[in-house]
Amino acid sequence: xxxxxxxxxxxxxxxxxxxxxxxxxxxxxxxxxxxxxxxxxxxxxxxxxxxxxxxxxxxxxxxxxxxxxxxxxxxxxxxxxxxxxxxxxxxxxxxxxxxxxxxxxxxxxxxxxxxxxxxxxxxxxxxxxxxxxxxxxxxxxxxxxxxxxxxx
Numbered sequence: 199x200x201x202x203x204x205x206x207x208x209x210x211x212x213x214x215x216x217x218x219x220x221x222x223x224x225x226x227x228x229x230x231x232x233x234x235x236x237x238x239x240x241x242x243x244x245x246x247x248x249x250x251x252x253x254x255x256x257x258x259x260x261x262x263x264x265x266x267x268x269x270x271x272x273x274x275x276x277x278x279x280x281x282x283x284x285x286x287x288x289x290x291x292x293x294x295x296x297x298x299x300x301x302x303x304x305x306x307x308x309x310x311x312x313x314x315x316x317x318x319x320x321x322x323x324x325x326x327x328x329x330x331x332x333x334x335x336x337x338x339x340x341x342x343x344x345x346x347x348x349x350x
Contacts, residue, residue: 200322262305262328268347273320277341282309282330
């Protein structure tokens, strides 16, 4: 897990070369303000999901999620969002959808850390990182976020 500003993305290029594609797309996005939707960057290997939504308080229905085939890079373009985080081995599996062609499983448990993402920040989440995104920090806000998917 990495939590940083997109302005520092080049710090990770050597270890994670696909971060070059992420940084370039984020830079282009700032210039072109693309619509919500999925954008292929390098076919199915690297793509971006641009989203607009309102953050909300955590409730008992919400679960952590984790992915097996893709790394998530969640980048806030506008707004503020809290993401709860836990190591995958510290939460309990509730439901998996890997066998249904999806790259997601859901978990119950307690957060080990909370991260507050603001404009220009990102969190880099590997398959061992359970996360609960989209939460209100202090109040509900309208957010724009790009979730980059980097195939492992």
